[in-house]
Amino acid sequence: SAVISQKPSRDICQRGTSLTIQCQVDSQVTMMFWYRQQPGQSLTLIATANQGSEATYESGFVIDKFPISRPNLTFSTLTVSNMSPEDSSIYLCSVTGFGEQYFGPGTRLTVT
Amino acid sequence: QKEVEQNSGPLSVPEGAIASLNCTYSDRVSQSFFWYRQYSGKSPELIMSIYSNGDKEDGRFTAQLNKASQYVSLLIRDSQPSDSATYLCAVTKGTSGTYKYIFGTGTRLKVLA
Numbered sequence: 001s002a003v004i005s006q007k008p009s010r011d012i013c014q015r016g017t018s019l020t021i022q023c024q025v026d027s028q029v030t031m032m033f034w035y036r037q038q039p040g041q042s043l044t045l046i047a048t049a050n051q052g053s054e055a056t057y058e059s060g061f062v063i064d065k066f067p068i069s070r071p072n073l074t075f076s077t078l079t080v081s082n083m084s085p086e087d088s089s090i091y092l093c094s095v096t097g098f099g100e101q102y103f104g105p106g107t108r109l110t111v112t
Numbered sequence: 113q114k115e116v117e118q119n120s121g122p123l124s125v126p127e128g129a130i131a132s133l134n135c136t137y138s139d140r141v142s143q144s145f146f147w148y149r150q151y152s153g154k155s156p157e158l159i160m161s162i163y164s165n166g167d168k169e170d171g172r173f174t175a176q177l178n179k180a181s182q183y184v185s186l187l188i189r190d191s192q193p194s195d196s197a198t199y200l201c202a203v204t205k206g207t208s209g210t211y212k213y214i215f216g217t218g219t220r221l222k223v224l225a
Contacts, residue, residue, distance in 0.1 A: 001158075033212070042200065042217040043156070092155055094213075099144060099163075101202070101213050103155040 002027050002095050004104035012110045013083055020079045021107045023093030028073035034066070035092040043092065049076040083111045113138050116203050118216035126224050131188040133219050135201030138182065144204040145177055145184045149197045150218065156200055160186060191223045
């Protein structure tokens with residue numbers, strides 16, 4: 001399986017600011033995804049990060065709020081923009097390899 | 113109807129017993145099925161994948177798939193307190209190259225020492 005790292009591991013941010021989360025994989029992967037997991041909840045897919053093109057967003061998520069970059073096959077960023085307390089969550093990067101999906105360690109975001 | 117449904121639990125079993133976790137899905141064309149374990153404060157960890165009808169065993173874990181009934185289950189034999197976690201069922205949706213994973217809400221398992 002791929003080794004996935006995320007930075008930062010956690011952060012506390014003020015409302016109205018933005019935070020960019022980085023995801024780095026130790027090998028080239030075709031598909032990368034960004035998920036959100038709110039306290040006590042399951043995983044919600046935010047978007048699929050496409051290399052060299054715009055991300056594909058799920059219903060309820062928009063590019064202005066969650067801009068995503070994917071400049072190459074090993075790296076992606078997710079920005080949470082104009083944050084509010086409702087954005088407090090764990091944000092997870094994941095990749096697929098050999099038909100299976102693996103998750104990074106997550107970024108725990110608290111918005112005050 | 114949710115795309116992937118699981119009983120939220122908690123499911124409590126004594127140490128050494130068999131824990132049985134169940135999952136149903138709505139999309140008949142789904143081809144790939146997965147079980148993840150998630151400890152509190154950690155990210156999900158893949159423990160089993162299954163692609164064809166029947167049983168697949170890996171150590172103390174057995175995944176069972178019945179596509180006709182749109183049902184997938186996970187059995188944990190000789191349950192240990194360290195198995196206490198939330199177990200997430202996931203199903204793929206879409207076609208190769210564009211698929212995504214749909215997760216259930218998870219079943220919390222408590223193994224009592």
